[in-house]
Amino acid sequence: MKKIYGIGVGPGDKELITLKGYRLIREADVIFAPKSKGISTALKIAEEFISDKKIVELEFPMGEDNSSRYKEAAEIIRKTSGETGAFLTLGDPMVYSTFIYLLSELDKIGVNAEAIPGITSFGAASNITKIPLTLKGDNFYLCDGEINLDILKNSQSVAVLKTYKDKKKILSILEENGFEYVYVKRCSTENEVVLRDRTAILEDKDYLSLIIGRRKNNG
């Protein structure tokens, strides 16, 4: 590969890919997709757009130390023949993604890489539920599972990704600090579910879920 684009394919709805992301996917000689336990959500989102393309799947097991895998994946990308490649990323390439780690390995071995922004899951969830991330003067806080209290106490809104880590604790902290919340699972897909009831939220076990919180009486 002479050039690789890390492309954010958004949270689930294939129409939430940008025009630029779509164009670069269509122009790419090879599509690279991260896989975890045999599943590639990013690939599934873009599947209609890449049926005629060469696809290379790269395994990055979730929850493991993947540092040697990033190195290997960068080498695979370098050695694959073609002018340009598209590495698909769920959401945005710069937000809790595999591509960030891959980027520094690509850099080390001299592969020209560029990142193309995508719609994040929390951005889409905010639009779907009409809960603003930020009104004028607001502070917004993004984290993945562990809420920092000093931050929360000074924020007007929060998005918590990877809620499966300890959902009960997350909800309790939000309640104790005067936050309303909504739980969005499989955001923007046909399986999307929006839950506001504490018990229903706690019963759900989906990995692709997030919580948006907003301080009560704050617009």
Add this chain to the structure above:
Amino acid sequence: MKKIYGIGVGPGDKELITLKGYRLIREADVIFAPKSKGISTALKIAEEFISDKKIVELEFPMGEDNSSRYKEAAEIIRKTSGETGAFLTLGDPMVYSTFIYLLSELDKIGVNAEAIPGITSFGAASNITKIPLTLKGDNFYLCDGEINLDILKNSQSVAVLKTYKDKKKILSILEENGFEYVYVKRCSTENEVVLRDRTAILEDKDYLSLIIGRRKNNG
């Protein structure tokens, strides 16, 4: 209008509009665009896509109390004839936008409204500069001009919009707290400038600029 879509047109590059946003703009009977001091950045971004459309510009003067204007704008939208309308929003409709305020007024008078996410300026800036917003376990903090120290001290990265308020103070706070930073002006447009030098940043006066900060030695 029977239905109005608040559409995030992204930070500047027209190709950063989503496929969905593009489709809804093309399908709309009327395009509504917020204007401030005679300028509509959102309209400019989408201009190639709407040359054949009826366009209604709505003035929301910057820095003023626009509460009565939101009410008026909602009424104008309601009274405009047509099936669907597209209200263009710079960046994302749920992030420091006029559309959030408009939404509650539209709700009050029974106009069906939906929000379509867009690429944010800080999301695009992060991709352009390859400075991650979040690695695994990171906290990310978004604000508009005033940095809260309790949040910053517990965050790994930060995006500060509306930097013109007090750029010197913003840079000093970031430096004192161990953050590296980059200043991005007119992100993703042909006039985009990326600055890393303190003096150059302080000299710039552009309104459409932001600062991305990341804690040093933190990936």
